[in-house]
Amino acid sequence: MLEVHDLSYRYDEKTVLHDVTFTVEKGEFFGILGPNGSGKTTLLKLLSKELAMQKGMITLNGTPLVSFSQKELAQLVAVLPQNVETSFGYTVKETVELGRYAHQRGLFPKWTDDDERAVIEAVERVGLHAKQQQGIDRLSGGERQRVYLARALAQQPSLLLLDEPTNHMDMAQQMNLLDQLKQWTNEKRLTVVAIFHDINLASLYCDRLLLLHEGRVVCIGEPSDIIEESALKHVFDAAVRRQAHPVVPTPLVTFLPKIEPIKKERDVLDSLKVTKSQEQIVVAASKPFKTLSSAVVGAGFQWATHFVNRHVPNDYCCDDAEEEMKQYLKARSFNVHRTVGMMTAVCLEDAAYVYRKEADVALYTVVTAGVGNAVDAAKAWEHESVAQTIGTINIIILIDGQLTDAAFVQAMMTATEAKAKALYDEHVLDPNTNTIATGTSTDCVAIAASQQGAVFDYAGTATPLGKAIGRSVYKATVEALRKYRKRRGDVEC
């Protein structure tokens, strides 16, 4: 629908756009990103003919932009500029009605049913139906922005040009408005070209993005191709980290603040406070540890200061164990956002604690082990139903060092392998298949790292960290298992 070829532009002596070339398809939501002064607004003004072209070519549906009259262009293209001058004295509806100018004909144009329908739909779409008779000077900045967007939508354009459309809006309004626009691109094949400052919003809503830097196109493509750490670092001169969105397959970026690296606290593991009772084992750290866990509370990545292994009865049963565990933690004054919480029916006196300090690696491991639900993972499919009792082998590993994401995942793998080996050597059987068990049906692992000091890129079994994890987890699991089995010979816990 839109083709831009070798577009350059200069204000006086200063060239601010250099040979910009791209195309936008009909129905596409196309985002323009770039730092302040990179030429985004100038580009948009050239697309709307607010600025006269100096060099290059822009075509709309195959016709050069220069050959459209202003009125012809207004029937195809609507613009929401960065700053709109407020026309005081108009109501919301009257302001939106101005969007119909492009469709009025003759010296004394008649207001038609089509005009009325277009205005009402636009006002409703931006959620201002209830305020349509209100003067726009009595609206908030965000509401006013929505009125101007409605005016642009009432124009029923094929191409909508937006300069920071969600300026002044709170988060909910931004999402709501972009959801609506996205729906219009799908339903009405409206094409949107929008300037964004929020990279994550652009990534969520745009089909493709164009990244501008000092008036030049750095790259064009789908968000997952464009949102790339090194390109963003180069363009925005800021360190960023790319991550996966938790729900949709688009990337998210986090800008990393230029703060002093965390000061290395000596012997961070020595200052851990470990409290043991029949009800719970609590490992408390003075600073948050970055943690990857499968715990009931705090699963996934989390920064945590407290690691709680709580004893529950053998017949513990709850529809929403996570919520129940959160209530338990809150009632005991734990901050649930800073706590990793797991459960076990095992007697907590039988926990094993292993502290290892070698030249390059220091870690502290706590294991509770019960094997009532022991399962051979390779044969679990033979079980008619997997027992869902709380179990079982809970492993907490606190590491003094900085782990990459790869190292976190490898630490999980190494710990799991060492646990399985402990079960093998202790000859723990899956009672259903009578084969050696590899774990229990509800095991839990938490890998926590201080994220200070030594950097560990990997934690597989060939690395010093992996070796220390394997050795500690094996030792602690064997010890905890033996205590558990000995007690079962004496007292049922």
Ligand SMILES: Nc1ncnc2c1ncn2[C@@H]1O[C@H](COP(=O)(O)OP(=O)(O)OP(=O)(O)O)[C@@H](O)[C@H]1O
């Ligand atoms: N009317 C003007 N006269 C002279 N220079 C201008 C004019 N308008 C913009 N510029 C310059 O052109 C360059 C590009 O400006 P532009 O507004 O297009 O950037 P932008 O990427 O939209 O910036 P922002 O993110 O701050 O809105 C800047 O260096 C700016 O100072």
